[in-house]
Amino acid sequence: MQLPIKAILVFHAAARAGSIARAAEELSVTPSAVSQQIQVLEVQLGVALLTKAGRGIALTEAGERYFSMISGQMESIEQATATLRGFRSVTTLTVRATPTLSNKWLLPRLGHFLDRHPDLELRLDGTNEPTDFNQELVDIELRHGDGRWPGLYVESIAEEQFYPVCSPDYAAANSLRPEEVLGHRLIHSVKSQAQWNSWFPLAGVTPEERWPRVLFDRSHMAIDAAVRGMGIALESTLMMDEELQRGRLICPVISPPEVRISTQWIVCPRDHLRQKKVRLFLEWLRTERDIWQAAYPSGAIPR
Structure with missing residues (x-):
């Protein structure tokens, strides 16, 4: 035959x-x-x-x-x-990720992945739009949400800690009681799963109907606004990792409540897990995640 x-x-x-x-x-x-x-x-x-x-x-x-x-x-x-044919094979890996995760966490680390895998050509698509894997040529997505997407492989990237943060020029670390936060302009990331109106009850604070605020539709904008001294933001240690490590953001609140949520997820059809390029990327991502988590043990407050 x-x-x-x-x-x-x-x-x-x-x-x-x-x-x-x-x-x-x-x-x-x-x-x-x-x-x-x-x-x-x-x-x-x-x-x-x-x-x-x-x-x-x-x-x-x-x-x-x-x-x-x-x-x-x-x-x-x-x-x-x-x-x-006389040339090195080039394989393209297409990753879709939210703009904030792309800019704030992936980009500072991607050089390590590219250096380890010079035969891979990486395309990073930064958008909040969920992938239609039946129609789009995306290998893997890092998606913001609650992790409930039936029919797809879903894995949490990490459990994030959310804290009030500001520039050290705006307020000193450990200088404000939770109720004193209301006297400052509060920076809101409107699509975040951690919001000020949920944080106040956890901190034992009953806010007035309104407080000074500024709103952004992307977390990376809220983080940058806090760095520039516009007020106090409630943000994730995953997204503001570089700013915390460089001392550009600190937690000004005394003993803030601990808020831990998984908001970023590895998402793809299960078939894609067979692809070598996807497996290599996920192995690298999990290693970077473990290194990052070691810097933020449970209850550790960024100072």
Whole structure:
């Protein structure tokens, strides 16, 4: 029996992409051509490899086993082909992340990842819009939210601590009682999961109906406003890590209540976890997360 090389290549691309449409785009063919080649392979093998799952596809049990068996060989073929062409293979990893996480936490660390994996070309897409993995060529997303997205692989990046912070030129560390915060302009990040109106009851404070405030729709803007001495912000140690480490932000409140929330999540179709480039990125991300967490043990207040 002649080995259906073309059909195997098309199946591998579709299984790796988790989508007929994405595989078609990658291979520069029509979606119907991809479906036809997969049907050819299924007839040859005598088993169903793919099944519909909503607007996308999913591997059957036989498809899972077959994809697992051929993936290593396919990567070897790709590397060998690139070598004989006389150039180093370049693989693009597309990561989508919120603007604040991209600017404040990922960017200062990304150089370590790129230095370790020079064969990877990284594209960082900074947006709050959630990814439609059936339509968009995104490998992995770092998403803000509550972690409830059925049908996707979801993992918390870290449990963050939220504290009042300001520039040391605005107020000294450990200089204000919680109720005295109300006498200052409060900086709000309107999309944050930790808000001043929830913090006050935890601090045993009953605020007036209104207090001086300024509002931003991005946490990185609220953090920068606090650094510039515009007031006191309620922000996450994850997002303001660099400012805390450099002493540009401090906690001015005596014994503030501890607020711990997971707001940032690793999100992708489970199929993507088979991709080597995704696994490498997640291994690096978890290592960086562990290093970061060691600097903020439970109850530690940034001073």
